[in-house]
Amino acid sequence: MPRPRKKTKSVDARNATQAPAAARRRKPTVSRAEKSEAIRRALLEAAGTVVGRHGYAGASIARITMAANVAQGTFYNYFDSRDALFAQLLPEIGQFMIDEIGAKVRQHTRLADREEARIRGYLQFLRTHPGFYRVLREAETFAPEAHRAHMANMVAGYGRALRAERERAGAPPLPDQQIEKIVYMLLGARDYLAMQYQEGGNDPATVDDETVATYMRALRGGLFDDIPDDVA
Amino acid sequence: MPRPRKKTKSVDARNATQAPAAARRRKPTVSRAEKSEAIRRALLEAAGTVVGRHGYAGASIARITMAANVAQGTFYNYFDSRDALFAQLLPEIGQFMIDEIGAKVRQHTRLADREEARIRGYLQFLRTHPGFYRVLREAETFAPEAHRAHMANMVAGYGRALRAERERAGAPPLPDQQIEKIVYMLLGARDYLAMQYQEGGNDPATVDDETVATYMRALRGGLFDDIPDDVA
Amino acid sequence: MPRPRKKTKSVDARNATQAPAAARRRKPTVSRAEKSEAIRRALLEAAGTVVGRHGYAGASIARITMAANVAQGTFYNYFDSRDALFAQLLPEIGQFMIDEIGAKVRQHTRLADREEARIRGYLQFLRTHPGFYRVLREAETFAPEAHRAHMANMVAGYGRALRAERERAGAPPLPDQQIEKIVYMLLGARDYLAMQYQEGGNDPATVDDETVATYMRALRGGLFDDIPDDVA
Amino acid sequence: MPRPRKKTKSVDARNATQAPAAARRRKPTVSRAEKSEAIRRALLEAAGTVVGRHGYAGASIARITMAANVAQGTFYNYFDSRDALFAQLLPEIGQFMIDEIGAKVRQHTRLADREEARIRGYLQFLRTHPGFYRVLREAETFAPEAHRAHMANMVAGYGRALRAERERAGAPPLPDQQIEKIVYMLLGARDYLAMQYQEGGNDPATVDDETVATYMRALRGGLFDDIPDDVA
DNA sequence: AATGAATGAGCATTCATTCAT
DNA sequence: AATGAATGAATGCTCATTCAT
Numbered sequence: 001m002p003r004p005r006k007k008t009k010s011v012d013a014r015n016a017t018q019a020p021a022a023a024r025r026r027k028p029t030v031s032r033a034e035k036s037e038a039i040r041r042a043l044l045e046a047a048g049t050v051v052g053r054h055g056y057a058g059a060s061i062a063r064i065t066m067a068a069n070v071a072q073g074t075f076y077n078y079f080d081s082r083d084a085l086f087a088q089l090l091p092e093i094g095q096f097m098i099d100e101i102g103a104k105v106r107q108h109t110r111l112a113d114r115e116e117a118r119i120r121g122y123l124q125f126l127r128t129h130p131g132f133y134r135v136l137r138e139a140e141t142f143a144p145e146a147h148r149a150h151m152a153n154m155v156a157g158y159g160r161a162l163r164a165e166r167e168r169a170g171a172p173p174l175p176d177q178q179i180e181k182i183v184y185m186l187l188g189a190r191d192y193l194a195m196q197y198q199e200g201g202n203d204p205a206t207v208d209d210e211t212v213a214t215y216m217r218a219l220r221g222g223l224f225d226d227i228p229d230d231v232a
Numbered sequence: 233m234p235r236p237r238k239k240t241k242s243v244d245a246r247n248a249t250q251a252p253a254a255a256r257r258r259k260p261t262v263s264r265a266e267k268s269e270a271i272r273r274a275l276l277e278a279a280g281t282v283v284g285r286h287g288y289a290g291a292s293i294a295r296i297t298m299a300a301n302v303a304q305g306t307f308y309n310y311f312d313s314r315d316a317l318f319a320q321l322l323p324e325i326g327q328f329m330i331d332e333i334g335a336k337v338r339q340h341t342r343l344a345d346r347e348e349a350r351i352r353g354y355l356q357f358l359r360t361h362p363g364f365y366r367v368l369r370e371a372e373t374f375a376p377e378a379h380r381a382h383m384a385n386m387v388a389g390y391g392r393a394l395r396a397e398r399e400r401a402g403a404p405p406l407p408d409q410q411i412e413k414i415v416y417m418l419l420g421a422r423d424y425l426a427m428q429y430q431e432g433g434n435d436p437a438t439v440d441d442e443t444v445a446t447y448m449r450a451l452r453g454g455l456f457d458d459i460p461d462d463v464a
Numbered sequence: 465m466p467r468p469r470k471k472t473k474s475v476d477a478r479n480a481t482q483a484p485a486a487a488r489r490r491k492p493t494v495s496r497a498e499k500s501e502a503i504r505r506a507l508l509e510a511a512g513t514v515v516g517r518h519g520y521a522g523a524s525i526a527r528i529t530m531a532a533n534v535a536q537g538t539f540y541n542y543f544d545s546r547d548a549l550f551a552q553l554l555p556e557i558g559q560f561m562i563d564e565i566g567a568k569v570r571q572h573t574r575l576a577d578r579e580e581a582r583i584r585g586y587l588q589f590l591r592t593h594p595g596f597y598r599v600l601r602e603a604e605t606f607a608p609e610a611h612r613a614h615m616a617n618m619v620a621g622y623g624r625a626l627r628a629e630r631e632r633a634g635a636p637p638l639p640d641q642q643i644e645k646i647v648y649m650l651l652g653a654r655d656y657l658a659m660q661y662q663e664g665g666n667d668p669a670t671v672d673d674e675t676v677a678t679y680m681r682a683l684r685g686g687l688f689d690d691i692p693d694d695v696a
Numbered sequence: 697m698p699r700p701r702k703k704t705k706s707v708d709a710r711n712a713t714q715a716p717a718a719a720r721r722r723k724p725t726v727s728r729a730e731k732s733e734a735i736r737r738a739l740l741e742a743a744g745t746v747v748g749r750h751g752y753a754g755a756s757i758a759r760i761t762m763a764a765n766v767a768q769g770t771f772y773n774y775f776d777s778r779d780a781l782f783a784q785l786l787p788e789i790g791q792f793m794i795d796e797i798g799a800k801v802r803q804h805t806r807l808a809d810r811e812e813a814r815i816r817g818y819l820q821f822l823r824t825h826p827g828f829y830r831v832l833r834e835a836e837t838f839a840p841e842a843h844r845a846h847m848a849n850m851v852a853g854y855g856r857a858l859r860a861e862r863e864r865a866g867a868p869p870l871p872d873q874q875i876e877k878i879v880y881m882l883l884g885a886r887d888y889l890a891m892q893y894q895e896g897g898n899d900p901a902t903v904d905d906e907t908v909a910t911y912m913r914a915l916r917g918g919l920f921d922d923i924p925d926d927v928a
Numbered sequence: 929a930a931t932g933a934a935t936g937a938g939c940a941t942t943c944a945t946t947c948a949t
Numbered sequence: 950a951a952t953g954a955a956t957g958a959a960t961g962c963t964c965a966t967t968c969a970t
Contacts, residue, residue: 036950055373057289061944071952073947082944111459134373140427141287141370148431169459181425181446182455188424189417195372196416199380214413222454223414227343227401264970268933293961303935305963314961500929519837521753525965535931537968546965575923598837604891605751605834612895633923645889645910646919652888653881659836660880663844678877686918687878691807691865728949732954757940767956769943778940 040078042068047089052131056086056142086143090135094150097125097132098157111165112220119190119215123207126194130204133194151187158183189215272310274300279321284363288318288374318375322367326382329357329364330389343397344452351422351447355439358426362436365426383419390415421447504542506532511553516595520550520606550607554599558614561589561596562621575629576684583654583679587671590658594668597658615651622647653679736774738764743785748827752782752838782839786831790846793821793828794853807861808916815886815911819903822890829890847883854879885911 046067050059061082065072079085101121108114126133139147159179167173174182193211202208278299282291293314297304311317333353340346358365371379391411399405406414425443434440510531514523525546529536543549565585572578590597603611623643631637638646657675666672742763746755757778761768775781797817804810822829835843855875863869870878889907898904 032950039950057373060942072945072954073952074950076945077950111456115455137369138373141289141366141373151428151431166459171459177442178446181428181443182450184424184428185421185447185450186455188420188422188427190420192416192420192423193413195420196383196413199383210409211413214410215417218414218417219455223347223418223451224343227398227403264931264933271933292959294959304961305935305937306933308962309933496929503929521837524963536933536966537931538929540966541929575920579919601833602837605753605830605837615892615895630923635923641906642910645892645907646914648888648892649885649911649914650919652884652886652891654884656880656884656887657877659847659884660877663847674873675877678874679881682878682881683919687811687882687915688807691862691867728954735954756938758938769941769956769958770954772941773954 036078039068039070039074042070043075043078043085044089044092047085048093048131048135051086051089051135051138052129052133055134056138059086083143086139087146090139090143090146090150091153093129093132093135094153097122097129098153100125102157105161111169112216114161114165115219116212116216120207120212122190123194123197123211127205127207133198137191137195151184154187155180155183158186186219189218271300271302271306274302275307275310275317276321276324279317280325280361280363280367283318283321283367283370284361284365287366288370291318315375318371319378322371322375322378322382323385325361325364325367326385329354329361330385332357334389337393343401344448346393346397347451348444348448351425352439352444354422355426355429355443359437359439365430369423369427383416386419387412387415390418418451421450500542503532503534503538506534507539507542507549508553508556511549512557512595512599515550515553515599515602516593516597519598520602523550547607550603551610554603554607554610554614555617557593557596557599558617561586561593562617564589566621569625575633576680578625578629579683580676580680584671584676586654587658587661587675591669591671597662601655601659615648618651619644619647622650650683653682735764735766735770738766739771739774739781740785740788743781744789744825744827744831747782747785747831747834748825748829751830752834755782779839782835783842786835786839786842786846787849789825789828789831790849793818793825794849796821798853801857807865808912810857810861811915812908812912815889816903816908818886819890819893819907823901823903829894833887833891847880850883851876851879854882882915885914 043064047059047064050063050067054063059082061072061075064085065075075085079088101118104121105114105117108117136147136150139150159176162179162183163173193215197208197211198204275296279291279296282295282299286295291314293304293307296317297307307317311320333350336353337346337349340349368379368382371382391408394411394414395405425447429440429443430436507528510528511523514527514531518527523546525536525539528549529539539549543552565582568585569578569581572581600611600614603614623640626643626646627637657679661672661675662668739760743755743760746759746763750759755778757768757771760781761771771781775784797814800817801810801813804813832843832846835846855872858875858878859869889911893904893907
């Protein structure tokens with residue numbers, strides 16, 4: 001039935017100059033399911049932006065749906081509740097971050113280089129996704145389950161990488177428990193460095209080489225690096 | 233017992249030059265000012281408890297005053313607003329924590345011992361003050377100014393200690409900027425270790441020696457300790 | 465037991481240089497009753513000022529007692545309630561106003577001159593007592609009984625004067641009911657003139673001669689003064 | 697009845713170019729917009745009633761919404777705040793009153809007749825809208841901006857009428873300033889007559905002819921009507 | 929009688945969620 | 950499925966009044 005379609009098209013074409021956009025639903029190129037998924041994504045991304053700017057507490061349904069350009073009621077066609085959305089927010093963005101950093105890390109082979117790629121990649125990600133820091137930190141409060149899941153995910157990936165790297169380097173394996181704690185420490189260190197960087201009112205567009213250097217130095221030698229043994 | 237009265241009076245007389253007036257209440261062992269301070273403390277402590285249990289968002293005036301055993305209106309005789317209380321909460325408890333840990337650290341002289349006293353003291357403090365973790369972490373969201381102040385306070389104290397320890401140990405001094413970053417990393421590491429410990433559903437009454445050991449090992453040798461140079 | 469008193473006195477005397485005032489309770493020149501009456505007056509006057517500035521709704525006990533330099537609790541030693549004070553406010557100030565204007569009116573004999581003295585005296589009173597307008601107008605809402613009493617008082621005095629003036633002038637007497645209505649109209653006219661004057665943002669220190677002239681002209685000739693009979 | 701639908705549709709189609717969208721709801725006789733406006737009116741009218749009965753201070757959102765038969769939250773879908781409603785209350789009812797009186801005045805041509813229609817119409821309006829008096833008088837305190845606007849509106853309309861009537865009657869024009877003052881006096885006189893009438897506990901269902909007569913007499917001849925010149 | 933802290937009822941406002949269209 | 954208005958529970962804060970000292 002290509003004829004009716006044409007008719008429709010010409011109508012749409014006439015409106016096209018008036019309607020701002022979004023009115024181009026002709027070719028079923030975008031299926032129902034696809035449109036549905038698009039709205040879900042729009043809501044999630046809007047939520048990410050809003051939480052980044054106003055925090056979870058300030059991320060009202062009104063704000064989120066406004067940012068996503070849908071009506072308030074529409075929200076509940078896609079999520080059971082505000083908390084349900086919050087629960088999906090960090091895992092989704094978090095995975096994206098992990099993938100991005102992973103790609104950078106994989107370009108290196110030496111352990112230290114890979115670690116530097118990690119910290120640098122993370123700081124860079126925070127630059128390009130300014131809202132992520134709040135999404136991450138406040139999740140502990142507003143979406144504890146999601147936060148736990150994200151941490152577990154990080155530990156799994158980071159821990160696996162560490163174990164593999166150590167094995168490849170010929171170092172003795174560490175028990176999982178210890179690996180886990182090490183990962184937590186590393187994540188804590190890097191998140192607090194990010195915190196300090198934000199608080200300092202630094203230019204958020206620049207990754208501070210100094211920060212990277214300090215981080216790497218601590219990883220390399222620990223804290224007592226240059227301290228005589230009998231004192232340390 | 234008219235005698236004590238006299239005694240009290242003479243005391244008042246001495247204070248008379250300082251206190252503007254109103255200091256002429258004798259009998260009560262607990263003076264107006266003392267009772268007043270007691271209520272303020274009760275409110276702060278109640279707030280600490282409530283925030284620890286329900287988070288800042290769940291720390292309604294109703295809950296706080298109920299926990300402090302005063303009427304809701306009484307709250308506003310002591311704090312201008314809920315936020316004003318929140319702003320005082322972390323600094324006050326935080327300083328208390330710093331003092332407690334400081335006392336333990338001062339019992340040691342060797343750098344590593346002191347550092348171990350610090351981490352151990354911190355974890356112990358978290359055990360005895362189970363609400364502190366939330367008070368601290370959520371402050372970043374709900375009392376950002378207080379959080380900044382607390383971090384600055386930590387950096388100042390911890391940084392000063394580190395510099396002194398390094399000097400005493402004969403190590404070359406580090407620029408303030410670097411010290412600051414190191415402190416942030418250490419605080420991040422220990423807070424995330426605490427996070428992991430809590431999440432793990434561990435017995436909150438026990439300080440995990442494993443955690444302390446892992447932390448100390450990272451401080452001593454960094455991450456690449458046992459890794460051949462040409463690989464790291 | 466005059467002895468202890470002396471002791472106390474000497475103590476007070478020592479403080480006298482420090483305490484700002486009010487601490488001079490020596491010579492029983494001011495009797496207990498007088499002091500009591502002084503506080504009552506202070507409260508009433510403070511209330512007048514506060515109501516004038518903030519309105520009845522904004523005249524909290526806190527503000528009034530602060531303005532009167534007494535403690536909040538003291539208030540209830542002199543008035544049963546806030547409303548009880550409000551109930552006394554307008555009558556008291558109102559009578560004062562009546563007396564002041566009356567004195568001016570009595571300096572004239574011709575009816576029109578007396579009337580002009582009245583309107584001019586009223587506007588002048590509003591200048592020297594800027595808060596009176598609100599005390600009067602808002603009383604209708606916040607102290608209706610007092611407002612009624614004040615109006616009755618005005619009607620009685622003004623009405624009596626009008627009747628006497630008319631009799632002296634040889635005009636036929638008017639029934640009380642009509643006199644009453646006339647007084648209300650005159651009071652309404654002058655209060656609304658005052659309202660207009662205030663709203664206009666006029667210099668509150670100047671009595672507008674134009675206003676007086678317009679008022680007098682209306683009193684003299686009515687509204688249809690210069691209008692041919694067959695049209696009016 | 698599918699036909700009416702078509703009809704409706706064509707109407708919609710015509711509007712389609714104007715209305716942005718959302719106008720495609722057919723069936724319901726009461727459209728969304730109509731129902732919305734109905735609620736707004738219900739709230740305003742409820743507010744009028746409640747303010748009339750309890751005053752602005754007693755017009756809580758709870759009372760207003762209860763009187764309007766909507767939930768408390770609904771209020772804020774129509775007004776930004778309680779004050780925002782108050783700001784609209786007097787202007788809206790005031791304009792209604794002006795229109796009603798104006799219709800009556802326009803039935804007369806002679807100046808005095810028109811003026812009598814005004815005062816009578818006003819008193820009648822107060823009878824049929826018993827709450828208006830408080831809405832008007834307390835507005836000076838609780839919605840000063842609205843009160844100013846209403847007064848300005850009254851002055852504009854009443855003043856214009858007076859000027860036109862005088863011109864038609866062949867009387868010399870008066871400067872605007874004087875007209876304005878005259879209007880204020882007339883409004884004051886009539887409002888205070890209304891006040892007296894209410895206070896007197898008179899049957900609120902009757903317009904007092906005596907009041908009208910007294911008012912008209914004052915307008916006609918002023919206060920010194922029947923007084924020998926040499927005394928007045 | 930004076931004090932000033934304690935009390936708790938009262939109220940405007942917000943916002944997640946529901947629901948009729 | 951989309952809409953957006955309706956809902957009502959929840960909460961911070963004010964302030965007249967009480968009361969122990």
